[in-house]
Amino acid sequence: xxxxxxxxxxxxxxxxxxxxxxxxxxxxxxxxxxxxxxxxxxxxxxxxxxxxxxxxxxxxxxxxxxxxxxxxxxxxxxxxxxxxxxxxxxxxxxxxxxxxxxxxxxxxxxxxxxxxxxxxxxxxxxxxxxxxxxxxxxxxxxxxxxxxxxxxxxxxxxxxxxxxxxxxxxxxxxxxxxxxxxxxxxxxxxxxxxxxxxxxxxxxxxxxxxxxxxxxxxxxxxxxxxxxxxxxxxxxxxxxxxxxxx
Numbered sequence: 001x002x003x004x005x006x007x008x009x010x011x012x013x014x015x016x017x018x019x020x021x022x023x024x025x026x027x028x029x030x031x032x033x034x035x036x037x038x039x040x041x042x043x044x045x046x047x048x049x050x051x052x053x054x055x056x057x058x059x060x061x062x063x064x065x066x067x068x069x070x071x072x073x074x075x076x077x078x079x080x081x082x083x084x085x086x087x088x089x090x091x092x093x094x095x096x097x098x099x100x101x102x103x104x105x106x107x108x109x110x111x112x113x114x115x116x117x118x119x120x121x122x123x124x125x126x127x128x129x130x131x132x133x134x135x136x137x138x139x140x141x142x143x144x145x146x147x148x149x150x151x152x153x154x155x156x157x158x159x160x161x162x163x164x165x166x167x168x169x170x171x172x173x174x175x176x177x178x179x180x181x182x183x184x185x186x187x188x189x190x191x192x193x194x195x196x197x198x199x200x201x202x203x204x205x206x207x208x209x210x211x212x213x214x215x216x217x218x219x220x221x222x223x224x225x226x227x228x229x230x231x232x233x234x235x236x237x238x239x240x241x242x243x244x245x246x
Contacts, residue, residue: 035188056145058139059142065206080108114127115228115229143207160185160191165182
């Protein structure tokens with residue numbers, strides 16, 4: 001679990017609610033279902049219009065990465081690649097066949113299978129680069145869903161504010177209805193800006209950072225497997241790969 005994400009969410013909500021209380025406000029005044037429905041529903045509707053179904057579903061699945069990011073064990077993977085290199089030097093590339101079948105990482109398993117099949121280093125790089133690039137593009141598109149939500153949300157909040165003020169103007173003769181309309185107007189603006197800057201945009205940036213890290217990890221695997229195919233010394237391979245993790 002990503003502790004910083006938990007702390008960030010709690011701190012952001014505490015700052016908003018606590019600041020409201022310090023100003024003499026009431027928490028209940030920020031709880032407006034109508035404003036929430038306008039902002040969240042309008043934002044989701046706008047995003048659904050612009051997003052293909054497969055990309056939207058990918059983004060929904062990726063949101064869990066904010067709290068439970070995929071584990072990337074770079075150091076352990078480097079040790080594993082160096083071990084593959086040692087086996088290849090002693091037993092030949094066919095000695096990796098059993099390991100390729102047992103390898104749990106699908107991307108690394110594909111690279112090992114290409115090695116065992118005797119593919120040329122450049123061919124291995126090209127095939128794996130294509131797969132890595134497609135995966136990066138698809139995941140980045142999923143992350144950009146939340147970036148789009150962060151762009152639409154404040155504008156939808158303004159729409160909600162205008163709708164609330166219209167309701168107020170229509171009921172100037174009835175003072176009992178003015179409070180509700182004004183509350184919706186201002187709370188809709190808070191929801192629009194708050195959702196964008198406290199949740200949607202941070203989530204988008206978090207996911208894009210994870211995608212970048214995963215891509216870098218994939219590039220490290222490609223570099224290691226290509227180096228094995230080129231017959232590089234295991235020590236040189238380890239030194240090269242250590243550069244990916246600093």
